[in-house]
Every structure is written in structure tokens, then in C-alpha cells.
Amino acid sequence: MSKPLQRREKLRADLILAAERIIAERGLSGLKTRDLAREIGCANGAVYNLVADMDELILRVGSRTLRRLDEALSAAESAGAPLPQETLVRIALAYCDFAAENLQLWRALFEHRMEADKVVPDWSVDDQMRLFRHIYQPLVSLFPKRGPEELEITARSLFSAVHGMVALGLEQKLVAVPLPALRKEIAGLVRAMIDGLIAPAGQNRAAAGS
Amino acid sequence: MSKPLQRREKLRADLILAAERIIAERGLSGLKTRDLAREIGCANGAVYNLVADMDELILRVGSRTLRRLDEALSAAESAGAPLPQETLVRIALAYCDFAAENLQLWRALFEHRMEADKVVPDWSVDDQMRLFRHIYQPLVSLFPKRGPEELEITARSLFSAVHGMVALGLEQKLVAVPLPALRKEIAGLVRAMIDGLIAPAGQNRAAAGS
DNA sequence: CAACAACCCTGAACATTGTTCAATACAAAT
DNA sequence: ATTTGTATTGAACAATGTTCAGGGTTGTTG
Numbered sequence: 001m002s003k004p005l006q007r008r009e010k011l012r013a014d015l016i017l018a019a020e021r022i023i024a025e026r027g028l029s030g031l032k033t034r035d036l037a038r039e040i041g042c043a044n045g046a047v048y049n050l051v052a053d054m055d056e057l058i059l060r061v062g063s064r065t066l067r068r069l070d071e072a073l074s075a076a077e078s079a080g081a082p083l084p085q086e087t088l089v090r091i092a093l094a095y096c097d098f099a100a101e102n103l104q105l106w107r108a109l110f111e112h113r114m115e116a117d118k119v120v121p122d123w124s125v126d127d128q129m130r131l132f133r134h135i136y137q138p139l140v141s142l143f144p145k146r147g148p149e150e151l152e153i154t155a156r157s158l159f160s161a162v163h164g165m166v167a168l169g170l171e172q173k174l175v176a177v178p179l180p181a182l183r184k185e186i187a188g189l190v191r192a193m194i195d196g197l198i199a200p201a202g203q204n205r206a207a208a209g210s
Numbered sequence: 211m212s213k214p215l216q217r218r219e220k221l222r223a224d225l226i227l228a229a230e231r232i233i234a235e236r237g238l239s240g241l242k243t244r245d246l247a248r249e250i251g252c253a254n255g256a257v258y259n260l261v262a263d264m265d266e267l268i269l270r271v272g273s274r275t276l277r278r279l280d281e282a283l284s285a286a287e288s289a290g291a292p293l294p295q296e297t298l299v300r301i302a303l304a305y306c307d308f309a310a311e312n313l314q315l316w317r318a319l320f321e322h323r324m325e326a327d328k329v330v331p332d333w334s335v336d337d338q339m340r341l342f343r344h345i346y347q348p349l350v351s352l353f354p355k356r357g358p359e360e361l362e363i364t365a366r367s368l369f370s371a372v373h374g375m376v377a378l379g380l381e382q383k384l385v386a387v388p389l390p391a392l393r394k395e396i397a398g399l400v401r402a403m404i405d406g407l408i409a410p411a412g413q414n415r416a417a418a419g420s
Numbered sequence: 421c422a423a424c425a426a427c428c429c430t431g432a433a434c435a436t437t438g439t440t441c442a443a444t445a446c447a448a449a450t
Numbered sequence: 451a452t453t454t455g456t457a458t459t460g461a462a463c464a465a466t467g468t469t470c471a472g473g474g475t476t477g478t479t480g
Contacts, residue, residue: 008457029323033438043459045440054438111321113239153387157375157395161403164374165367177363185367192406193371199405218428243467253430255469264467 012050014040020061020105028058028108058112059124065105066127072098073134084138085194091134092162092190093183099166100179110167135159142198158193162186222260224250230271230315238268238318268322269334275315276337282308283344294348295404301344302372302400303393309376310389320377345369352408368403372396 018039022031033054037044051057076094077087099106114120135155143151169182177185228249232241243264247254261267286304287297309316324330345365353361379392387395 027323027326032436034436044438045460046458048439049457111323113237113321116237153391153395156378156387157399160375160378161371161399162374163378164372165370167377168366168370168373177366181363185363189367189371189403189407192409193399193403194406195409196402196404196406197399199402199409242465244465254467255431256429258468259428 008050011040011042015047015050016057016060016064019057020064023058023061023108024102024104027104028111031058055112055114055118056121058108059121061105062109062112063124063127065102065109066131068102069095069098069106070130070134073131077134077137084141085191087138088135088158088194089187089190091138092186095162096166096169096179096183096186099170103170132156132159142194154197158190161193162190165189218260221250221252225257225260226267226270226274229267230274233268233271233318234312234314237314238321241268265322265324265328266331268318269331271315272319272322273334273337275312275319276341278312279305279308279316280340280344283341287344287347294351295401297348298345298368298404299397299400301348302396305372306376306379306389306393306396309380313380342366342369352404364407368400371403372400375399 015036018036019031022035022039031054033047034044036057037047047057051060072094073091076090080086080090132152132155135158136151139151139155139158143154146154165182165186169177169185225246228246229241232245232249241264243257244254246267247257257267261270282304283301286300290296290300342362342365345368346361349361349365349368353364356364375392375396379387379395
């Protein structure tokens with residue numbers, strides 16, 4: 001009795017949680033199968049009954065991280081004035097804050113590289129794509145005339161630009177900007193990007209919209 | 211005779227070049243000491259007479275990559291109208307092109323993480339900082355009233371934003387934007403950022419400059 | 421030229437890790 | 451209770467960065 005299937009699932013959940021804790025504490029490179037096995041109380045070989053390999057485990061943890069990130073962005077989306085400009089700023093800052101507060105787990109999302117030939121499974125790709133929808137809505141309000149495809153690309157670009165600022169801003173403590181300064185920079189540049197995109201501006205607005 | 215010191219330096223150079231070639235072909239994770247030793251014709255142990263460890267070797271390759279990147283950006287800087295806006299766009303596109311043409315070597319610059327406690331040597335940090343100076347100059351032309359510190363931060367932010375677009379844009383082939391589209395997006399968003407930063411713009415330009 | 425010291429190189433050995441697998445223990449079914 | 455299929459174990463394997471004692475080479479000195 002004691003429903004072995006449920007026990008298996010329980011162990012699986014424990015494994016993923018243990019992996020998450022270890023990555024958060026010691027970084028992606030601190031994740032070792034033997035530590036995991038000891039942590040959840042089984043032989044190292046048993047790990048491979050719960051997940052196919054380390055890649056899958058890391059992606060599972062990534063999925064959890066992405067879900068929490070998604071929630072943080074959702075909260076920011078509806079946590080103030082519905083002005084699309086300010087909503088986008090809030091989302092960008094929420095992204096920055098999440099990365100700072102979950103530094104190692106957030107890094108793991110991008111540091112991890114699939115071993116060549118093996119493909120990222122669909123459920124993982126879906127997780128990633130879901131993030132863009134947060135900035136898509138405000139962009140629709142800002143640019144009602146533009147088509148969905150164009151807006152999707154813009155959403156992706158905006159997201160990527162903010163991601164870059166966060167990534168390099170949190171990189172190395174030596175030259176790193178202090179967090180408040182980084183937040184200010186992000187807010188400023190997001191507003192600038194939006195203003196510039198709206199702009200009935202001066203001379204050279206040629207290539208942006210076409 | 212046969213000047214052993216020069217021989218050593220020759221071997222060292224060979225080693226770095228071999229490492230560069232391997233990273234370019236197989237990525238950072240494809241770099242193995244035994245392959246390197248075979249490649250340059252020595253025992254695997256001998257590698258450690260030429261460099262302290264893999265970290266140093268990777269940083270040496272990174273230094274070469276950064277130098278070439280620096281040259282590419284320099285060329286872009288002076289390869290067209292001296293209008294600062296267009297100069298910045300050219301630099302951003304040159305960055306994108308360099309990353310695309312040197313994908314694995316460029317990725318290695320950011321994928322590589324120092325083993326904790328060990329610090330990045332000075333010469334490597336210098337290499338990295340040098341990149342910002344390319345966008346610093348045009349920014350001085352654009353914002354003569356702002357102080358050097360503020361401009362340095364802006365330079366860093368602009369660079370980071372473009373880096374983010376390139377990084378996520380070249381990431382996964384599945385959802386990846388084709389290169390010409392990415393270039394167009396980068397040019398558009400760089401112009402937007404600049405316009406937005408210049409902007410005597412509408413309602414909400416509060417937080418950017420302060 | 422000979423003896424010697426300093427240094428380099430070799431290749432075997434070590435430690436760490438992801439992964440596999442034959443043997444064992446266990447659970448359920450007949 | 452016996453059988454059967456599955457889960458678990460822990461030893462073994464392979465890959466890989468790194469170290470090291472021993473042998474060889476180089477350059478210097480008498």
C-alpha cells in the first residue's frame with residue numbers, strides 16, 4: 001500500500017524543491033546529483049527515475065522561477081495608475097526587483113545551455129513566451145493603430161532592452177551600479193523609449209515603424 | 211639554443227589561438243584541456259605551464275574577442291555622418307553584426323563565470339570598460355550640459371539595452387528574429403531612446419535626468 | 421668541455437561528476 | 451506462498467580539470 005505513485009510524485013517534488021534551494025544558495029554550478037540524492041534521501045542513481053537528466057531538472061526549476069516572475073509582473077501591472085506608460089515602467093522595475101531578489105535563480109534561466117542536439121521541450125518555451133504578454137497589453141493602448149505582429153516585436157524589443165540593463169547592471173559587484181541607481185536608470189530609459197516610440201519627433205523617425 | 215623563452219611564448223600563443231578556434235567552433239563547453247594539448251602538440255599537463263588554469267585561458271581569448279569587437283565599433287564610429295544620433299545607431303548595429311558573426315566567441319564573453327572567490331584580473335576588467343567609451347563621445351555631443359558621471363551611466367544603460375536586444379534576439383533559433391529584422395528593431399529602438407532622452411517631451415519626463 | 425643547478429615536460433594518477441546498470445528488494449497479483 | 455514486474459541501490463564507467471614525481475633539457479660556471 002502507501003500508493004507508490006504518490007510517493008514517487010512526492011519525491012519528484014522534493015527533488016525539484018531541493019534543486020531550487022541549492023541553485024538559489026550556490027548557483028547553477030553548485031548543483032550536484034549526489035548532493036540532491038542525499039538531500040532527498042535516496043541513492044544518486046535514483047534521481048534518474050524522477051527526471052531524465054540534469055537538463056530536465058534545471059528546466060523544471062526554471063519553470064517555477066518563471067511562474068513566480070510572471071506573478072510579480074502581473075502584480076506590478078495592476079498596482080497603480082492604468083496609464084500604459086507608467087504600467088510599463090512598473091513592469092520593468094518589477095523585473096529588476098525580481099532579478100535582484102532572486103539573483104541566482106534568475107541567472108539560471110539564462111546561464112543554462114541545452115546540450116547541443118537536445119531541444120528545449122515545448123512546456124518550457126511556453127513558459128518563456130508568457131512573459132511578453134505583460135508588456136503587450138500596454139503597448140496596444142499606446143499604439144492602437146499598429147498591428148499585432150509589429151507590437152509583438154516591439155514588446156520583445158522593450159523586454160530585451162530592460163533585460164539587458166538588468167543583466168549587465170547586476171553583473172559584477174565591482175563596477176555594478178547600486179540597485180536604487182539602476183532602478184532610476186531603468187525607469188528613465190523606459191520612459192525615454194516610449195516617448196521616442198510615440199514621438200512625432202524631429203528629423204529621423206524613419207526606420208522605427210516600417 | 212633555440213631560445214626557449216620564445217618557444218614558450220610561441221606555444222602560449224598557439225594555445226590561445228587553438229582555444230579561440232575551438233570555442234568558435236564548438237562553444238565554450240567544447241573546450242577541453244586534452245584537446246588543446248593534442249592540438250598544440252604537448253602533454254595535457256603542460257598546458258598548466260602556459261596558463262594558470264582554464265579560467266585564465268578563457269579570459270585571454272575573451273581579451274582577443276574584446277579587442278576585435280573594439281575595432282569593429284571603432285570602424286562603425288567613423289564610417290558615416292558624424293551626427294551623434296546616427297553614429298550611435300551605427301555602433302549598435304556594428305555590435306549586433308559582430309555578435310552574429312562571432313556568435314560563440316561573443317557568447318563566451320558573458321557565459322563564462324569565474325569560480326567563486328577568484329577575482330577577475332585587472333587587465334580583463336579594463337578590456338570590458340573600454341567598450342563604453344565608444345558611445346560616450348557621441349553622448350557628449352548630444353548632451354553637452356550633462357556631467358560626465360551622468361553621461362557614463364547613460365552610456366552604460368544604452369549599451370546594456372542594445373546588448374539585451376542582441377542577446378535575446380540571437381538566443382534561440384526557434385523564436386528568433388531573422389537578423390535583418392533584428393537590425394531594424396535595434397536601429398528603431400536606439401533612435402527612439404535617443405529621441406526620448408533628448409525629448410522636451412510631453413507629460414512625464416520627470417525621473418529621467420534627476 | 422664537464423659538472424651542476426634550474427627549469428620544463430611528460431604521462432600517470434587523483435578528484436569530481438553526470439550517467440548507466442546488474443543485482444537486490446519490494447509490491448501487487450494469482 | 452509464489453511469481454512477476456517494477457523501483458532502488460550503490461558500484462562502476464567515462465569524461466575532465468588539475469597535480470605531481472621523475473626524467474630530460476637548457477643554460478651557467480669552473
